[in-house]
Amino acid sequence: MTPCVRLQDVSVSFRTSDQPVQALANVNLEIGEGEFVALLGPTGCGKSTLLRVVSDLEHPATGVVEVRGRPAAAARQANEFGFVFQEPALLPWRSAIDNVMLPLEVVNYPAGERRARCERLLEMVGLTKFMNRYPHELSGGMKQRVAIVRALAWNPSILLMDEPFSALDELTKAELQDELLRIWARERKTIVFVTHNLSEAVYLADRVAVMSAHPGRIVATLSVELPRAREPGLRETLEFLQQVKRAREALTR
């Protein structure tokens, strides 16, 4: 079976004022269809660059990027990617529902079905009552929920998430993590989730790709040995903490 995302010997370097900086060096990674993979690593290890390479926003100097057996550019043409960023990056002049509709206006979604689709999505994340509010009238957690369903609006197959919860407080973060797992269980997307938070990576992912910086590369790939249907109580169990410890060891090795 072809993997959903395949990176082979991918290197990326940026030109800076003094010398080129290697953001990614010989990255190899395969992500299965419907898999939830976390990219874990310190700031500056090229996690975000990796997402940008997968989605064809950045072009690798060397190596191959394939999405479902096609070049990344073809996948982008087919609107396979939904992006979620650390900040919600909503348009302040559009209401919540109009923000979710934005991508539908771009990807040629049937005009008559746009609003109903967006209402369903906002209902899924409990924002029905806030549909017509503007971003500055929403809390941080609500804004990020809007950003997540905006990335799901046209039903892309791959969700690329760049530290989406790192700007939220602990309680909201935990809430949104569970919400994301519910969405993932329902919609069966492939998710690539960038984070620098060990327990977040372990709690959410099937596999954790541990990265290190200078140059950015993947140093280990761990399968998370925890049952699916993860519940908030899991965070306090010994098994969970052991998985976090494994990840920490891989990160600091």
Next chain:
Amino acid sequence: MKESLLQRLIPPALILCAVLGVWEMLVRGLDLPPWLLPAPSAIAVRFVKATNLLYHTGLTVLEALAGFAASAVIGITLSGLIVHSRFLERGVFPYIIVSNAIPIIAIIPLLTIWFGFGIAPKIMIAAIITFFPIVTNTTRGLKSADRRILDFMRSINATRREIFFKVQLPSALPYIFAGFKIAASLSLVGAVVAEFYSSDRGLGYLVITSATQLRTDLLFVSIIVLATLGVLLFALFGHLERMSLRGEAAIEVNR
């Protein structure tokens, strides 16, 4: 608690009344000649009696707004091109800065030689003087669009056109209106200064003739009309700017 408009207007209105009262008393008490300083009451009478005031005002407003509109259309279009082309940005921006450095008064005689004594050179001056704040603020506004939302749009294959009209231009609106706010008062200045040089009508003409004839009350009337126009335009664009901000913090502007 939010203050009502009326409540906010009371303090400045009281101050104005006090100043006008003192002024009136000074003029009467010291028996100042009207050519030196006319009393507020005399100015009010002149305002009511002035013939053709509406005509002169209308003409100046027409010149200022026509120049402003031309500048806005050309300026926003140019800014749109500049943000899409590094070549244009590098090639054009130095000249925009130079255009701002040329004293506008020095160009008026030239434009008068070329285009005569009609309203055309006045409109051009109003356009030239407003060009810089419009182009710089619009360009900055277009560049202010959130980088991540631009990435998002690219990741779903939005065309340049879609990105421009759905993200960049709306992002720039507060900047554009802030630029307009400055440009509006400048356009009046441009039109009036151009009328100083060569005109037989308009508020600039009224200012010059009333000054040379020592009709100081009419001079005051012209100044007050000009100030009122400036304030109205400023308030209009300030209001549009606040509306376009949608609760976001106000931005600083290039003057």
